Amino acid sequence: MTSAVSFKQVSRHFGSVRAVDAVDLDIAPGEFFAMLGPSGSGKTTCLRLIAGFEQPTAGSISIFGERAEGVPPYRRNVNTVFQDYALFPHLNVLDNVAYGLMVKGVGKAERHKAAEEALSLVRLPGYGARRPGQLSGGQRQRVALARALVNQPKVLLLDEPLGALDLKLRENMQEELKSLQKALGITFVFVTHDQGEALSMADRVAVFNDGRIMQIGTPEDIYQRPKTRFVADFVGSSNVLPPDFVQRYSGQHRWGSLRPESIRVGRATSGEGVAARLVSTNYLGATTRLALDADGLKLHAVVPAGTALPVEGEAVVLTFNREHLHLMDEPA
Amino acid sequence: MRSDRGQSAPLGLKIAAACGLLFLHLPILLIFVYAFTTEEKSFVWPPPGLTTQWFAVTWNRPDVWEALSLSVRVAAISTAIALVLGTLCAAAVSRTKFFGRETISLLVILPIALPGIITGIALRSAFALADIPFSFWTIVLGHATFCVVVVYNNAVARFRRTSGSMIEASMDLGADGFQTFRHIVLPNIATALLAGGMLAFALSFDEVIVTTFTAGQQQTVPIWMLEELIRPRQRPVTNVVAMVVVLVTLLPILFAYYLTRDGDQIAGSGK
Numbered sequence: 001m002t003s004a005v006s007f008k009q010v011s012r013h014f015g016s017v018r019a020v021d022a023v024d025l026d027i028a029p030g031e032f033f034a035m036l037g038p039s040g041s042g043k044t045t046c047l048r049l050i051a052g053f054e055q056p057t058a059g060s061i062s063i064f065g066e067r068a069e070g071v072p073p074y075r076r077n078v079n080t081v082f083q084d085y086a087l088f089p090h091l092n093v094l095d096n097v098a099y100g101l102m103v104k105g106v107g108k109a110e111r112h113k114a115a116e117e118a119l120s121l122v123r124l125p126g127y128g129a130r131r132p133g134q135l136s137g138g139q140r141q142r143v144a145l146a147r148a149l150v151n152q153p154k155v156l157l158l159d160e161p162l163g164a165l166d167l168k169l170r171e172n173m174q175e176e177l178k179s180l181q182k183a184l185g186i187t188f189v190f191v192t193h194d195q196g197e198a199l200s201m202a203d204r205v206a207v208f209n210d211g212r213i214m215q216i217g218t219p220e221d222i223y224q225r226p227k228t229r230f231v232a233d234f235v236g237s238s239n240v241l242p243p244d245f246v247q248r249y250s251g252q253h254r255w256g257s258l259r260p261e262s263i264r265v266g267r268a269t270s271g272e273g274v275a276a277r278l279v280s281t282n283y284l285g286a287t288t289r290l291a292l293d294a295d296g297l298k299l300h301a302v303v304p305a306g307t308a309l310p311v312e313g314e315a316v317v318l319t320f321n322r323e324h325l326h327l328m329d330e331p332a
Numbered sequence: 333m334r335s336d337r338g339q340s341a342p343l344g345l346k347i348a349a350a351c352g353l354l355f356l357h358l359p360i361l362l363i364f365v366y367a368f369t370t371e372e373k374s375f376v377w378p379p380p381g382l383t384t385q386w387f388a389v390t391w392n393r394p395d396v397w398e399a400l401s402l403s404v405r406v407a408a409i410s411t412a413i414a415l416v417l418g419t420l421c422a423a424a425v426s427r428t429k430f431f432g433r434e435t436i437s438l439l440v441i442l443p444i445a446l447p448g449i450i451t452g453i454a455l456r457s458a459f460a461l462a463d464i465p466f467s468f469w470t471i472v473l474g475h476a477t478f479c480v481v482v483v484y485n486n487a488v489a490r491f492r493r494t495s496g497s498m499i500e501a502s503m504d505l506g507a508d509g510f511q512t513f514r515h516i517v518l519p520n521i522a523t524a525l526l527a528g529g530m531l532a533f534a535l536s537f538d539e540v541i542v543t544t545f546t547a548g549q550q551q552t553v554p555i556w557m558l559e560e561l562i563r564p565r566q567r568p569v570t571n572v573v574a575m576v577v578v579l580v581t582l583l584p585i586l587f588a589y590y591l592t593r594d595g596d597q598i599a600g601s602g603k
Contacts, residue, residue, distance in 0.1 A: 053500055073503040086501035090519045100505035103515070151505065 002065040004029045004155055004187040005050055010059035012045050019045040021211035027189060032181050034198035035191045037208030038234065043191045047157050050189065051080050064154055079148035080157040085140045087132035093143050094128030100151040118146035138169045158190035162197060174201055195235045199223060207231050228330045232257035239299045246327065255328045262324035263301035265290060266317045267310065273317035278310050294318065360578065367571035375567065386568040396573060399556035406552060407536035410475035414532045415525060418483030426491035444481040451477055452545030466548030474546035475539055479532035486528030490521045527591045530584035537581050553577055
């Protein structure tokens with residue numbers, strides 16, 4: 001099967017900066033794919049390489065089997081929802097949405113009809129006559145989405161699509177984007193620095209760091225079985241355990257990771273386990289996050305709210321199931 | 333700067349401000365008054381009598397028409413050149429980073445900072461060196477040097493305020509470079525270009541110094557006026573022309589001010 005987007009050893013260097021460095025990537029048609037990473041990790045450059053705003057320094061990119069190098073953005077069947085939405089302030093909402101059809105020479109009546117349909121799709125029917133300046137952030141986001149979807153792209157690129165929205169709106173949009181993607185069957189590629197967003201929305205996630213992909217996998221893979229210390233730490237703030245510590249429990253001299261929610265915290269008198277001291281507690285609503293110090297090793301545990309807790313500074317004993325201790329590929 | 337609205341300025345300040353304004357504008361009013369005087373050889377105050385005959389006399393003087401027509405043509409063509417070059421330069425400087433960008437930006441603005449007489453001498457010696465005879469086009473070239481700056485400054489300010497991703501969005505939606513310019517860039521910078529263009533026109537229309545160095549025997553309106561002041565014949569004709577020039581240049585500047593008052597400063601208008 002042809003990949004929707006395929007990167008073969010793609011690099012994009014800006015002078016001495018390796019924004020994207022020898023990246024291999026295959027995105028399947030109809031997939032909801034997330035590129036996750038801290039800022040400056042190369043995820044946005046990858047998106048811009050697919051859109052055509054950047055050209056690779058080395059390697060080859062193909063979109064549905066067609067070579068993409070040297071093809072300008074306006075000849076790619078790929079559309080982008082920009083981080084700042086980039087709506088055209090001098091056009092009303094309907095003309096904004098119809099813009100792509102207008103430059104392709106579609107007649108006025110036909111393109112306005114298609115634009116109206118796209119606006120209904122993003123649940124903004126009847127907003128066509130307004131100016132972008134008269135819309136709220138969430139509405140602008142929907143207009144940007146409609147403006148991209150009206151062109152029936154093969155791949156839709158979303159650059160931090162929910163970054164500028166408040167929490168409640170963000171949660172709504174997450175669900176909506178997901179159901180929209182299912183209904184349309186278009187390949188979505190979205191860039192985010194929010195691991196929660198990536199895990200909850202994507203079929204597969206690529207974790208970026210320093211211009212390279214650290215790991216690609218399903219959200220569960222990435223979360224439960226991180227391959228490197230970076231992934232363990234960045235995705236869901238796992239406890240990264242040094243090889244010496246891990247050897248005591250698994251017999252193998254390798255780096256390990258342990259989810260904060262896998263750690264049970266007991267009174268110092270309750271028998272065997274890792275001796276530690278409770279440094280601080282952080283009330284998070286549904287859970288409480290504990291900062292612990294096990295003989296110099298800093299650990300975090302998350303316990304459900306309502307659990308009886310030791311006081312700060314008290315000695316505690318930590319226990320966990322051996323199968324929750326994940327061994328990473330990264331060499332010790 | 334605006335202080336509390338309810339508080340009125342002290343009387344002394346009001347008087348001082350009024351005096352300042354009068355000092356600036358009374359001489360201009362005086363020119364208007366002399367356009368109606370019956371005394372034609374010298375300017376006498378108060379005017380011995382008032383007449384509108386000078387308007388008819390001016391209308392029938394072919395040299396006035398020649399000067400006016402030359403000035404309008406020079407201003408129009410210099411402005412057109414400035415619009416094209418100034419916009420292109422502003423787009424390049426504000427859109428992309430390249431080696432020597434700051435230098436180019438400085439070099440473009442320099443002609444307006446240089447005294448006109450330097451620009452004039454420089455151009456004159458350059459024309460002489462290249463064996464270019466003085467003509468309509470040498471005047472246009474001279475004027476274009478400072479008209480470009482005005483357009484450039486206005487366009488660059490607007491480009492900075494327009495989001496760069498808008499152009500990318502347009503390309504992304506299938507528009508090539510030309511379509512993007514026509515549908516996205518131009519509508520967003522149109523008012524800035526109109527303002528810059530009108531300022532450029534006004535600047536060119538009353539330019540004297542550069543013109544004296546780059547014109548041959550031809551006279552633009554300001555040059556014609558200078559000549560006219562030396563000859564004591566039908567003097568109020570000069571005043572009638574002056575009134576027309578004031579109106580022709582003031583209206584576009586006012587209009588330009590209204591178009592750009594929402595934040596853009598009209599840089600270079602102080603020349």
